[in-house]
Amino acid sequence: MKSNIILSGVGGQGILTLASIIDLAALSQDLFVKQSEVHGMSQRGGAVQCHVRISDQQIYSDLIPQGEADLILSAEPMELLRHFPFLKKNGWIITDSSTFENIVNYPDKHELYKQIKTHKNHIIISAKSCAKELGNSKVCNMILLGAAAEYIPISEEKFISAINYLFKEKSENIRLKNIEAFKIGQQKAKDFVEFAY
């Protein structure tokens, strides 16, 4: 078993938190893990990405080879498309529909959705508005993780305990909100038929 996951978004969208939950869950399942991340300059509102690799055998490269990602999970639709060269032919792409437009030449978002939908295995969910409804916009990344859980070879139980572990020092309310968000994401992905815009 081997799974290559690319997480993408813009600095500040909680990509690294997402990655550490996958890592922790994988380690607790006695799997090998490698996770390459971006620090420094790009964190200032620039594009960020994270390569997460989990396997039952030793992993060598910290970077995923192009054409070998099983999943790209993105907090932002244009950032999803940036990593397309890494995607396997039959890999999955999952993204939040809401755009992060901090540059003047940001493309037409409808064109972005159109492009994403040309790839058969895709899920587009409105995680951001969902998180707002939950009353905490910070849990957006947990909704995304929930939506992707089905496509990552880690059990739901391990995911939940990793979330519990990561938020153990936060309030009970925050911890439960994150778990709730994860479960809502799972449901959203299950119910997903087609993204209409």
Add this chain to the structure above:
Amino acid sequence: MKNLVLGNEALAQGAIDSGISGVYAYPGTPSTEITEYIQTSKIAKELEIHSMWSVNEKTAMEAALGMSYSGKRALTVMKHVGLNVASDVFMNMAVSGINGGLVVVVADDPSMHSSQNEQDSRFYGKFAKVPILEPSNQQEAYNMMHYAFDLSEETQLPVLLRLVTRLSHSRSGVTFKERRAQNGIQLPINTDRFALIPSNARKQYNRLVEKKATLLEASEASPFNSLGQHKDRSLGIIACGIGYNYVMENLSEDLEFFSLLKISQYPLPKEKVKKLYQDCDEVLVVEEGYPLVEELIHDYFGNSSKVIGKLSGDLPLTGELTPNLVAKAIGLYRQEPSPVSDLVVGRAPQLCEGCGHTDLFNVIQEILPEIGQKKVFGDIGCYALGALPPVNAVNTLIDMGASITMAKGAADAGVKNAIAVIGDSTFTHSGMTGLLEAVNENTSITVVISDNSTVAMTGAQPSLAVGRLKKICLGLGVDPEHLKMIVPLKKNFKHNLQVLRNEVKHKGVSVIISERPCIRLSRDSKQQIKQKIATLN
């Protein structure tokens, strides 16, 4: 369960467990988390391991040498360009030798993710004639730390441990081992070797040159340099440091059909290289950075067409390696990846919403039509983003502190109204010396210290300049009449513009301290900064 840590953190834990008494460093991506890990480690605190930030890489390495002189183990950490700053002490402590174990960790940044060049620190190690270690993964980084301190104490030399961004900033599960005790104070038996007056230096330099044979032996026998040979002679591979991972990513299932020499310790083990070279029809060198090993092999065997790598064009000379690039060099086929959509545009980093640097740049931009373009000399930090659109206010960015000295040189050349923009921490790192020169000659420049009271770009480490800038400038001899304080806020725009206009007109040195804490700082940190400023003034 294994410990999930960054390459940097594995190395830091390795240093704690090998009995260091102190770490000395200046923040710099991708090296920063090593020192931060030790600063926040409970056990390091209990053991009273020194971990406060230094003012720059040179002072850091010198303090580490002082700790080593006292008999204790010391670690010093920097990014690749930081080693340029510390190169004076680095070259000379190779000659003096060390006492307690001393390891110099340098993190290179191939592809320049957060740097202005991609220099390869292995050349510094070779230049100084000291052993170099280059881990390929996180567990090896941890294990190597113990080994590095032993090697340092056995050879009485500083050991250079080279990291690259992809290892520094990649996490994996790592198993920690037992910790050993720190050394006690034991001053050198003979201090002559540390007093490098020419007569002593000549003796010491001879000793250093003579150590080459010992270092070569250590490399040949090193557990980190391993040679696996196969009877198929078509291709042999030399894989250095993290390059080993990319080779293994492509070959791990067919490894038995290749001859592979893994290199993680230098000087290059010549005998092992020779064996592989003589056995194989072709030798591919996979190394991250400059083609150091490839050049050496050409030196050993004449300009051999048998050797391929970066010089032959089989791997690119610039940028970092990837599994796909290495696959191509080995001759393996990987499917052509799908292209990136034309819709995707670049998303460069930018100053945060509400950043004080932006308010300062707005003022500088406003004055440019009056003073003329191309006269704003910038420096290293978040405010370097002022060189990019939409700000476009800064014209240069070379190295730590160069804003002031370049502005001075330009003024000496006859350029009027030169402005230097430098951050608070960069100013104390390397700007103060240049300001003293300008003061001595009363050069007509305006130095703007954009003081956000933290080392922001690397993640908001404490700035040693906090509360001291005004006194430093006055102490260096800046005329109090031309030392101005401003607060970079929208509402102060008009006032700040007038201050800048007056000072730019002034014939002589002016300093404007533009002070507003980084908006990323927590309320607690802002409070602490306020208190420190109040206590010091």
